[in-house]
Amino acid sequence: MLEVRNLTKQYGNKAAVDGISFTVPDGRVTGFLGPNGAGKSTTMRLLLGLEKPTSGTALIDGKNYRSLPSPLTSVGALLDAKAMHPGRSGRAHLRSLAVTHGLPASRADEVIEMTGLGNVASKKVRGFSLGMGQRMGIAAALLGNPQNIILDEPVNGLDPEGVIWVRNLARHLASEGKCVLISSHLMSEMSQTADDLVVIGRGRILANSSMQDFLALANNDRVLVRTDERDNFARRLQERSVVFEAVDTDGLLVQAPTRDIARLGVDAGVLLHEIIPQVATLEEVYMNMTRDEIEYQSGEFAGQPTPQIATGTPWGATAAKEN
């Protein structure tokens, strides 16, 4: 189990991590999300004792990382895919780590095979692609078959097979009762992998909940309605002061219970051929939550295409303008 309590890391005047607290339990995969510069990697480095906290504690199974009698069998970590000497072979790299804890050399070969690097393990690391580096980093993390696993962006540069493998690995490790903390920017991947989420922005915790509870944070009462008589139905909604917006050429996103919308269609004699409750994606909830927490904001392109789901003027406003 990983425990972070009131953890703060200050670099000069800037707080990279600002009094955060959360727990990563055994037997669950916890996703660690946040924009670039939010403090995810710093938190992981603090957990691994690579940096000293300004205040607060970061504990592994109740202990400070540096005081662990067997670090490699307690925590396996991938912080940086290329944190290996480029002039050394992957196998030698793993053996140099294994021997520190008296692990057999054969264990290095086992994790090499496990991560699919058997053919390249004898080659120098400098020739590795990013994906191969990630696999080698994961191999190093698995070396001591640790109880806790910390993976920082583990699927970066991996091919689809590797991405699925990492997902299955995380699920498998959690099923063995291990504690898994994964950071990633790939929301679709995280939504399939994580049980719980910790969201961080500008060094502060924005959310710490189960995936289900996190998705429930979204305003989920929108329903996509499609009809051949959109103008007519929109007028009916407007009469009842129901909030809606136009989507595509025949759709409306309506904020009302599904049953009420269907009833209104029947009463108005309008055929609604699609009534679909909208389920918020992890990405949508995350983007909404972190919108104000993004430190490195991207600019917009002049010719940026319109999003698939329009969020522009409500139908009523458009109708008024046309009149």
Add this chain to the structure above:
Amino acid sequence: MTTATLSAGTAQASPNFSSHKLTFLGAVRGEAIKFRTLATNWIMLAVTLLIMVGMGAMFAVATNQMHESALAAQEAVVVGAAPVAGPTVDDVYNYARGIGDSGMMFGSMLVASIAVVFIGSEYASRQINTTLTAVPRRTTAFVSKLLVVSLWTFFIGFISAALSYGIAQLILDSAITEAVAINGDVVRNWVAVGIYCMLMSWMGLGFGTLLRNNAGGIVLVVVLMFILTIALNMVAGASELIQDFVPYLPMALGQSFTAVGVADDAAITNLEAGLWLSVWCLVPALLGWARLALTDSK
């Protein structure tokens, strides 16, 4: 590249290593693997050996010339001529006994560089994060590195000195080789060269850890060993204080430490030189340790 499937069978076979603890010996073995699995270390060790042995061979040629000059001067004194400044025959014999340290100055720069690169390249490649994750106790990590690099540099220094002596025997005039047999002084010279190289590696590892940079570490070693020596020698005449200090610079101390035939009542004996040199090398090592132990690994 295909990864192994994670099946229930894999789960059952999942090994338990919880009884395996991090040990100091393990950390040393890990560093030893790291040292010997880098081709650059082997290349630099080989270059060090070649330079030291090559310098020994060249010094053997020079020793022959010095021997001739010393004999000529000795004969001149016998016939009543004014004594000529220069090494005596006994001095030349001592040079021959200590021929193992001929290439030591250049060799020591290389071994210091090996030590700088041993740690500096870990910072450059970010391998240091992996190292400190496996061995989070900074003192253990640093001392392991120091021990491994010390053993290798002592070994290369000792072997280079012994080989230099051996090859010099093939070049030296028979008059010299007959007078200079292997004795305690000769072996002590080889050991001293090994220790000198080892101490230089402490300096290198210290500066490399302190600056976390290959180029910076090597430049600091060069400044301390060469630039400082040359600069202070140039201005030594201007101040008695500087003049007194010059023999205590690391390069001069190295020469005093390995020299053969130093009198027990000399201004700086072999032992004193070794101790002062240790201080010069221990200080950077301690500074490097402090940077590693007391600051973040970034």
